[in-house]
Amino acid sequence: MTKEQNPIPFYTHGITMAPMAGVTDSAFRRICMKLGATCLVTEMVTAAGLSRKSVKTKKMLRYHPDEQPIGVQLFGAKPEDFARASDLVTPLGFKFIDINAGCPVKRVLRSGSGSSLLGDIPRLLEIIRVTKENTDLPVTVKIRLGLTRENPVPDNIGELVAGAGACAIAVHGRFRSDFFSGDVNKEGIRRIAELSPVPVIANGDSTSVEAALKLRDDTGSTGLLIGRGAWGNPWIFRGISGGNPHPEPGELHSTIMEQLNMMMESIPSPQVFHIFRGHLVQYFRGFYGAADMRRRAVGTESLAEVDIVAREADIAMHTPVEDI
Numbered sequence: 180m181t182k183e184q185n186p187i188p189f190y191t192h193g194i195t196m197a198p199m200a201g202v203t204d205s206a207f208r209r210i211c212m213k214l215g216a217t218c219l220v221t222e223m224v225t226a227a228g229l230s231r232k233s234v235k236t237k238k239m240l241r242y243h244p245d246e247q248p249i250g251v252q253l254f255g256a257k258p259e260d261f262a263r264a265s266d267l268v269t270p271l272g273f274k275f276i277d278i279n280a281g282c283p284v285k286r287v288l289r290s291g292s293g294s295s296l297l298g299d300i301p302r303l304l305e306i307i308r309v310t311k312e313n314t315d316l317p318v319t320v321k322i323r324l325g326l327t328r329e330n331p332v333p334d335n336i337g338e339l340v341a342g343a344g345a346c347a348i349a350v351h352g353r354f355r356s357d358f359f360s361g362d363v364n365k366e367g368i369r370r371i372a373e374l375s376p377v378p379v380i381a382n383g384d385s386t387s388v389e390a391a392l393k394l395r396d397d398t399g400s401t402g403l404l405i406g407r408g409a410w411g412n413p414w415i416f417r418g419i420s421g422g423n424p425h426p427e428p429g430e431l432h433s434t435i436m437e438q439l440n441m442m443m444e445s446i447p448s449p450q451v452f453h454i455f456r457g458h459l460v461q462y463f464r465g466f467y468g469a470a471d472m473r474r475r476a477v478g479t480e481s482l483a484e485v486d487i488v489a490r491e492a493d494i495a496m497h498t499p500v501e502d503i
């Protein structure tokens with residue numbers, strides 16, 4: 180595919196914030212985009228829920244105008260749910276529809292969704308076909324290397340999904356049985372990329388700028404999906420684009436407050452603080468005194484409390500250890 184024919188280069192050849200249910204909400208996505216992510220994806224949204232027109236599910240489709248370009252990720256098991264869901268999401272301004280064939284969580288597997296689809300490639304291809312038939316948006320798919328080491332997806336999976344209508348494939352370099360642990364298997368991604376007629380986006384363990392660039396280069400992929408490495412460290416996007424990979428003095432505090440304020444636009448107190456604590460503890464890592472800051476973070480219950488601990492963490496982060 181030439182660049183002219185590629186409708187979503189910001190995804191296929193970019194650095195995208197990976198979808199992470201319970202993490203990559205609108206506020207965090209906006210922070211990532213501001214700091215250099217070239218593309219965003221919603222958390223996974225149930226195709227069956229959309230197809231039932233569930234109000235709660237539809238809420239998950241909300242995004243802010245600053246979150247562009249953004250794709251919507253659907254998960255499900257039944258082609259007919261994807262047909263109705265893709266019809267519903269098409270007019271909402273998303274730049275592409277991504278199909279989740281990688282989630283290893285039990286609740287998702289029980290319904291035959293997520294990585295279960297890797298054990299039934301004909302069904303995965305049918306889902307791609309049906310989605311494509313019901314939208315004029317580009318369709319992409321996110322997979323793992325297979326169910327288990329003994330049950331890998333075929334190396335020509337790129338060719339198969341392209342034949343069904345997908346224009347890109349993201350590959351998390353682990354098997355379902357690995358869950359989220361163990362080293363990422365770059366060789367597995369490379370074998371898929373080598374044979375794929377559509378761009379391959381590499382995913383897994385991009386915990387630093389160096390690791391991310393090496394993952395892309397070692398696997399011959401065109402783009403990157405960054406997951407846990409960006410949680411509490413959205414500056415990784417700026418670093419990969421050649422800028423400072425660390426927060427400038429004052430920036431840890433201002434970023435935390437910006438994210439919290441954006442969350443408060445749509446989530447009431449005190450619920451918002453319960454959710455935000457999960458982000459705060461991620462921000463407080465890798466500097467002298469971080470463990471103490473994390474202990475304080477889990478007790479925060481107001482904007483003022485977050486403000487104080489974030490300000491102190493910012494100072495601690497930028498204080499050389501020999502000055503303490």
Ligand SMILES: Cc1cc2nc3c(=O)[nH]c(=O)nc-3n(C[C@H](O)[C@H](O)[C@H](O)COP(=O)(O)O)c2cc1C
Pocket residue numbers: 197198199200201202222223252279281282321351359382383384385404405406407408
């Ligand atoms: C808390 C959490 C939630 C996730 N939710 C999703 C999801 O909704 N959709 C999806 O395709 N992958 C999801 N993932 C997987 C990530 O997108 C990514 O593939 C995985 O974390 C590996 O990349 P990383 O090593 O850079 O984190 C999730 C991962 C985590 C840790």
